[in-house]
Amino acid sequence: MSLNIKYLSSNICRSELFEIxxxxxxxxxxxxxxxxxxxxxxYIDVIQHIILWIFTFEIxxxxxxxxxxxxxxxxxxxxxxxxxxxxxxxPPSIAxxxxxxxxxxxxxxxxxxxxxxxxxxxxxxxxxxxxSVKSMxxxxxxxxxxxxxxxxxxxxxxxLPTQGGxxxxxxxxxxxxxxxxxxxxxxxxxGIFTLFxxxxxxxxxxxxxxxxxxxxxxxxxxxxxxxxxxFVSWFCLAVFLLLNLVTGAVINNYQTAMAELAECxxxxxxxxxxxxxxxxSN
Numbered sequence: 001m002s003l004n005i006k007y008l009s010s011n012i013c014r015s016e017l018f019e020i021x022x023x024x025x026x027x028x029x030x031x032x033x034x035x036x037x038x039x040x041x042x043y044i045d046v047i048q049h050i051i052l053w054i055f056t057f058e059i060x061x062x063x064x065x066x067x068x069x070x071x072x073x074x075x076x077x078x079x080x081x082x083x084x085x086x087x088x089x090x091p092p093s094i095a096x097x098x099x100x101x102x103x104x105x106x107x108x109x110x111x112x113x114x115x116x117x118x119x120x121x122x123x124x125x126x127x128x129x130x131x132s133v134k135s136m137x138x139x140x141x142x143x144x145x146x147x148x149x150x151x152x153x154x155x156x157x158x159x160l161p162t163q164g165g166x167x168x169x170x171x172x173x174x175x176x177x178x179x180x181x182x183x184x185x186x187x188x189x190x191g192i193f194t195l196f197x198x199x200x201x202x203x204x205x206x207x208x209x210x211x212x213x214x215x216x217x218x219x220x221x222x223x224x225x226x227x228x229x230x231f232v233s234w235f236c237l238a239v240f241l242l243l244n245l246v247t248g249a250v251i252n253n254y255q256t257a258m259a260e261l262a263e264c265x266x267x268x269x270x271x272x273x274x275x276x277x278x279x280x281s282n
Contacts, residue, residue, distance in 0.1 A: 052088045081114065148192065151195060
């Protein structure tokens with residue numbers, strides 16, 4: 001009896017119709033999650049509850065079709081889907097306060113992330129990003145080292161004079177700086193944020209012009225050429241070097257994942273051919 005259930009579960013998981021149906025349910029669930037942010041309807045709640053039962057059935061079928069528990073949990077997508085299903089079954093009534101209920105509702109909205117496994121190409125991209133995390137950590141570390149170095153230099157050279165905690169002469173700097181805007185290089189943390197702002201190309205030329213104006217007015221004792229070299233060198237280093245390292249790591253892992261996927265398909269085709277030959281011989 002158990003073998004029949006396992007065989008039936010395996011056939012269901014391999015069924016293309018089953019995959020298409022689950023994908024449609026995932027899309028419907030994602031749409032309803034958005035609708036529920038503005039519309040509260042008992043019928044939508046009922047549909048969402050039915051969808052949760054379908055997701056539960058799917059994860060049970062995939063668990064039964066696995067050869068063993070270890071194989072099931074070795075698949076990151078199974079762990080991901082199981083976590084979302086468990087979160088979906090958490091009743092808001094167990095929460096003791098409104099903030100906990102809100103947190104449970106927010107966690108339930110993460111079911112929209114099941115769209116990530118709705119397509120093979122999307123799953124491949126997510127796998128590539130997961131593989132790239134390790135290399136990205138080292139790239140981020142390298143980025144932080146340079147950002148810290150440039151922030152120290154920026155604070156040393158460009159920090160505006162202060163008196164009583166308020167920045168002096170900001171009204172002299174063109175274009176006018178808002179009263180709630182801090183000194184871009186007032187301290188190390190603000191300097192790193194300013195460098196990140198330059199990295200996004202968000203008005204980084206205005207930062208340069210402001211500092212050049214401050215230099216011309218004698219607010220800071222730095223030559224305009226030094227200011228220009230500082231910003232241009234950082235922009236070139238951060239955008240053209242550090243970001244390209246991240247892009248290169250992602251592309252390399254994408255090629256590796258594509259090769260692994262092709263190898264798995266070849267192995268699967270070989271197994272099918274062996275099974276067909278055995279059936280013919282029998």
